[in-house]
Amino acid sequence: MLFNSYAFIFGYLPVTLAGFFLLARSSHRLAALWLAAASLFFYGWWNPVFVVLVMASITVNYAFGYAIGHARLTSESQAKTVLTVAVVANLGLLAHFKYANFFIANVSQLTGVELSAVNIVLPLGISFFTFTQIAFLVDVYRGIAREYNFIHYVLFVTYFPHLIAGPVLHHKQMMPQFGHAETYRINLESINVGLTIFIIGLAKKVLLADQFALYANPVFDVVAQGGEPKLIEAWIGALAYTLQLYFDFSGYSDMAIGLSRMFNVKLPQNFDSPYKAPNIIEFWRRWHMTLSTFLRDYLYVPLGGSRKGVLRRYANLMITMLLGGLWHGAGWTFVLWGGLHGVYLVINHGWRRLTGTDSTSSGWRVIVGVGLTFVAVVVAWVPFRATDLDAALRMWAGMFGVNGISLSSRLAARVPEVINQLAVFEGLTPLSGLNANEVVMTLPFGLAVIWLLPNTQQWMAKYQPAWDAVRSPSKWVWQLSNKYGIVGGALFALTLLMLTRESAFLYFQF
Numbered sequence: 001m002l003f004n005s006y007a008f009i010f011g012y013l014p015v016t017l018a019g020f021f022l023l024a025r026s027s028h029r030l031a032a033l034w035l036a037a038a039s040l041f042f043y044g045w046w047n048p049v050f051v052v053l054v055m056a057s058i059t060v061n062y063a064f065g066y067a068i069g070h071a072r073l074t075s076e077s078q079a080k081t082v083l084t085v086a087v088v089a090n091l092g093l094l095a096h097f098k099y100a101n102f103f104i105a106n107v108s109q110l111t112g113v114e115l116s117a118v119n120i121v122l123p124l125g126i127s128f129f130t131f132t133q134i135a136f137l138v139d140v141y142r143g144i145a146r147e148y149n150f151i152h153y154v155l156f157v158t159y160f161p162h163l164i165a166g167p168v169l170h171h172k173q174m175m176p177q178f179g180h181a182e183t184y185r186i187n188l189e190s191i192n193v194g195l196t197i198f199i200i201g202l203a204k205k206v207l208l209a210d211q212f213a214l215y216a217n218p219v220f221d222v223v224a225q226g227g228e229p230k231l232i233e234a235w236i237g238a239l240a241y242t243l244q245l246y247f248d249f250s251g252y253s254d255m256a257i258g259l260s261r262m263f264n265v266k267l268p269q270n271f272d273s274p275y276k277a278p279n280i281i282e283f284w285r286r287w288h289m290t291l292s293t294f295l296r297d298y299l300y301v302p303l304g305g306s307r308k309g310v311l312r313r314y315a316n317l318m319i320t321m322l323l324g325g326l327w328h329g330a331g332w333t334f335v336l337w338g339g340l341h342g343v344y345l346v347i348n349h350g351w352r353r354l355t356g357t358d359s360t361s362s363g364w365r366v367i368v369g370v371g372l373t374f375v376a377v378v379v380a381w382v383p384f385r386a387t388d389l390d391a392a393l394r395m396w397a398g399m400f401g402v403n404g405i406s407l408s409s410r411l412a413a414r415v416p417e418v419i420n421q422l423a424v425f426e427g428l429t430p431l432s433g434l435n436a437n438e439v440v441m442t443l444p445f446g447l448a449v450i451w452l453l454p455n456t457q458q459w460m461a462k463y464q465p466a467w468d469a470v471r472s473p474s475k476w477v478w479q480l481s482n483k484y485g486i487v488g489g490a491l492f493a494l495t496l497l498m499l500t501r502e503s504a505f506l507y508f509q510f
Contacts, residue, residue: 001045003198003255004205005502012042016160017262024184031184033151035263039158043124050123054158057093061086061133062153068140069148083141087134094130097122102330124508125164127327129157131294136171138298145171152178159265161256165249165507167270167290173467174265183264192480193463194261199492200456201254206495209248210503212446215240215439216385223394224387230424231405234398236439241385242378243446245506246275249288252505254456257466266467273455275377278369280344283377295324314349318342333383333392340380370451 001008016038024031044051064086072079095103101117108115136156139145147153156175157163177183219237223229229237253271260267274286284292300320306313318339325338351357357365379399386392397403405423454474457465461473478484 001042002502002504003252003259004202004499006496006499009496012038013259020263021184021186028178028181028184029151032155032178036151036155036158039155039160039163042160043158043163046124047121053123053126054129055154057090057129057133058154058157060089061137061157062147062150064089065137065140065147065153068137069146072141072143079141083137086137090130090134090137094126096120097126099326099330128166128168129163131168131291132157135168135294135298139171147171147175159260161259162267165252165256165505166288167253167256167268168294169268169290173268177265185264187264189463189480190264191262193460193465194258194263196478196484196488197258197261197456197460197465198255199258199488199495201251201256201258203491203495204247204251204254205503205505206498208446208449209244209246209251211442212240212244212247213503215434215442216244218434220385220387220391220395223398224391226394228394228403229398230403231398231401233406233434234395234403236434236443238378238382238395238399239443240439242381243443243450245381245385246450247446248506250455252507257457261465266465269457269466269468269470271455272457272471273450275374275450276370277373278366279373280341280348280376283373284341284345291324291327295320299323310353314346317345317349321345328384332389333386336383336389336392337380340383344376344380 001012003009016035019034019038020031023034040051040055043054064082068079068082068086071082097120100120104115104117107113136145136147140147147156152175155178156169156171159169159174162169216237219229219233220241223237250271253269257267257269268290270289272286272289274283277283277286300316303316303319304312305316319342321338321342322335323338325334325336325341328334328337379396382395382399383389383392386395407423454476457470458472458474459476460478461470462477462479464470
């Protein structure tokens with residue numbers, strides 16, 4: 001079931017909300033059980049078999065958490081042993097479902113021995129619920145978290161707003177909120193705030209992300225079939241995908257926060273205008289924020305972080321980003337994407353160390369920094385989207401002008417002779433068959449929305465929409481009023497009219 005579907009909006013959501021608050025009148029425990037059961041139903045909508053898998057994972061990890069919590073009271077070494085076994089078991093499950101065929105294919109290629117692929121269907125959200133539970137187990141070992149109520153633990157892992165595509169939750173961020181009596185009472189302000197954020201996220205997905213997909217997919221699809229894009233169409237494809245992914249993930253993050261807020265529960269912020277980042281370090285503080293925090297706290301820091309010298313720090317950055325890339329998908333394209341960002345981070349940290357300057361220190365540096373960071377991110381998204389390494393290389397060749405440039409035939413007599421010698425005049429996007437005028441109008445609009453408007457959390461800052469504090473609240477403030485209600489209703493109606501087809505969120509595949 002997708003958030004951007006009529007079944008969810010007019011069926012699942014109102015029934016789940018009504019059931020939660022009605023049951024809460026008689027029993028908070030029963031209401032929590034209802035929400036956990038509804039979340040499992042939501043997850044099982046795609047494939048009921050996956051419910052067995054996620055419940056098996058939950059049961060085993062609950063037992064591990066219980067064992068670690070009791071062992072640390074008497075023997076830290078025993079608790080550490082149980083934690084190690086638990087983490088290995090979780091990573092083994094993830095490796096089996098997500099990386100088995102990747103491993104088999106690479107072994108076959110290296111050895112020349114033909115090995116048969118395993119018939120495995122990747123369960124939705126396995127990376128997210130696995131990382132969520134690993135974080136919980138580590139927090140239990142550190143004495144930060146403890147959960148002996150099985151219903152609450154099931155709800156912690158399966159809570160439907162975050163289950164499929166994040167955010168990656170810490171126990172302390174969510175579960176204490178289910179211990180508050182106010183959570184179980186209808187709060188009209190929370191419902192209004194949550195519904196508004198949900199509508200904004202839905203509009204981002206339906207009106208923007210899905211529209212930019214119409215420009216990105218034709219270019220990448222042709223390249224996947226061996227096509228060699230010329231300069232402008234390659235950049236159109238790369239920019240369109242950059243905007244598609246932005247609005248798709250930003251939309252999901254908004255919808256998750258909005259849905260949870262309707263239940264009086266605040267999720268952590270997971271997206272904070274990353275394309276406004278003046279450097280790549282700041283980009284990773286704003287993009288998929290909970291995953292970045294997880295990788296920092298549970299991988300980069302245990303590897304030694306920045307405590308063991310400059311070279312070791314750079315090596316730790318590369319390892320973290322390579323594994324972060326592999327987390328996104330079982331393919332060398334994702335490893336390349338992670339490696340590129342690792343190189344970016346090493347260069348950024350090295351530049352700071354060398355010059356002692358920060359690109360956020362003055363106005364012109366911010367503008368230049370944002371521009372350079374954005375271009376670097378666009379270039380790196382190519383292997384993230386490409387079907388294989390060869391397709392990524394063909395796309396990059398087009399972006400760097402290796403394949404030449406194609407312009408509109410109307411420009412043949414107007415461009416300088418030097419360009420005339422380099423270009424062909426077959427139209428702006430002959431390879432993909434895109435409408436040039438439509439693209440030229442739409443891409444700048446998407447960039448303007450990203451760079452000139454506040455994000456949802458800034459606009460809604462007055463109502464503290466998320467678990468964490470909002471960075472730089474906007475001067476444009478949403479209010480509980482008839483005027484804003486009419487605007488929100490109109491946006492909702494327009495989005496529903498445009499909801500002609502259901503399209504999965506891009507992060508569902510990870």
